[in-house]
Amino acid sequence: MFDYLIVGAGFAGSTLAERLASQAGKKVILVDKRLHIGGNAYDHYDDSGVLIHRYGPHIFHTNSKVVFDYLSRFTKWRAYQHRVLANVDGQLVPIPINLDTINQLYGLNLTSMEVEKFFESVAEQKEQIRTSEDVVVSKVGRELYEKFFRGYTRKQWGLDPSELDASVTARVPTRTNRDARYFTDCYQAMPLHGFTRLFENMLSHENIQILLNTDYREVQDYIPYKEMIYTGPVDEYFDLKPMISRSIRWLQ
Numbered sequence: 001m002f003d004y005l006i007v008g009a010g011f012a013g014s015t016l017a018e019r020l021a022s023q024a025g026k027k028v029i030l031v032d033k034r035l036h037i038g039g040n041a042y043d044h045y046d047d048s049g050v051l052i053h054r055y056g057p058h059i060f061h062t063n064s065k066v067v068f069d070y071l072s073r074f075t076k077w078r079a080y081q082h083r084v085l086a087n088v089d090g091q092l093v094p095i096p097i098n099l100d101t102i103n104q105l106y107g108l109n110l111t112s113m114e115v116e117k118f119f120e121s122v123a124e125q126k127e128q129i130r131t132s133e134d135v136v137v138s139k140v141g142r143e144l145y146e147k148f149f150r151g152y153t154r155k156q157w158g159l160d161p162s163e164l165d166a167s168v169t170a171r172v173p174t175r176t177n178r179d180a181r182y183f184t185d186c187y188q189a190m191p192l193h194g195f196t197r198l199f200e201n202m203l204s205h206e207n208i209q210i211l212l213n214t215d216y217r218e219v220q221d222y223i224p225y226k227e228m229i230y231t232g233p234v235d236e237y238f239d240l241k242p243m244i245s246r247s248i249r250w251l252q
């Protein structure tokens with residue numbers, strides 16, 4: 001008899017499995033419908049020895065020392081800070097938008113204070129900020145919105161920013177300094193041997209059994225367990241119409 005049937009071997013399910021097994025002495029069966037552990041953070045080496053993030057690039061970043069210390073039990077780290085360049089009007093410029101982005105794009109030589117004035121001069125006044133479009137045009141104006149945000153957001157979400165809640169783009173900062181890092185968290189790194197190795201180390205405990213390539217609905221009546229913890233998409237659990245999420249198609 002298992003104490004817990006945990007559905008999903010991503011960060012949520014694997015952390016719960018590790019904690020319940022190692023701290024509470026519980027017997028856990030961890031079920032995932034994919035062929036591997038790690039959820040969306042799964043990575044693997046290809047035939048040329050290149051580490052591939054199967055479901056899109058994942059960068060570890062947190063401000064929580066507790067989280068960093070916890071995961072450090074299962075991996076060493078490779079120092080890494082994520083910097084992204086956008087191809088705009090034939091130039092490669094930093095995104096999130098910062099001082100260098102504006103100077104490079106418009107051939108200017110503004111200071112941090114001057115770029116603040118620049119943003120004020122192009123920003124559109126909005127009575128109410130409701131959509132993602134409102135957030136961006138009220139900060140950096142319509143031209144930069146069109147150049148940097150509109151197409152990108154449509155590609156990521158399959159929706160125009162005018163149809164998306166303000167919170168979606170509100171988390172993308174606009175900087176008046178030259179900080180070109182994508183994230184500003186205190187702890188940023190990559191697991192030295194990849195995320196999958198980290199998960200393998202988390203889950204190598206005698207109280208944890210792993211069942212892959214299995215939808216929990218196929219086995220829940222046959223596996224003896226006391227409690228179930230589900231970490232998959234909530235709309236699927238309740239058989240609801242799929243909720244809006246990033247429109248990413250996994251290609252190999």
Ligand SMILES: Cc1cc2nc3c(=O)[nH]c(=O)nc-3n(C[C@H](O)[C@H](O)[C@H](O)COP(=O)(O)OP(=O)(O)OC[C@H]3O[C@@H](n4cnc5c(N)ncnc54)[C@H](O)[C@@H]3O)c2cc1C
Nearest residue numbers: 008009010011012032033034039040056058059215216232
């Ligand atoms: C393209 C992309 C880039 C990202 N980049 C970053 C980043 O750089 N840094 C960062 O911190 N986060 C990033 N994220 C977010 C990160 O992937 C998630 O926060 C994290 O994976 C969530 O973990 P989870 O365990 O909740 O879910 P998941 O990783 O999705 O794991 C859920 C698991 O449940 C399984 N499952 C679902 N239904 C069933 C079922 N019926 N039966 C059995 N198993 C089931 C799934 O197969 C899956 O493996 C990114 C996400 C995406 C899509």
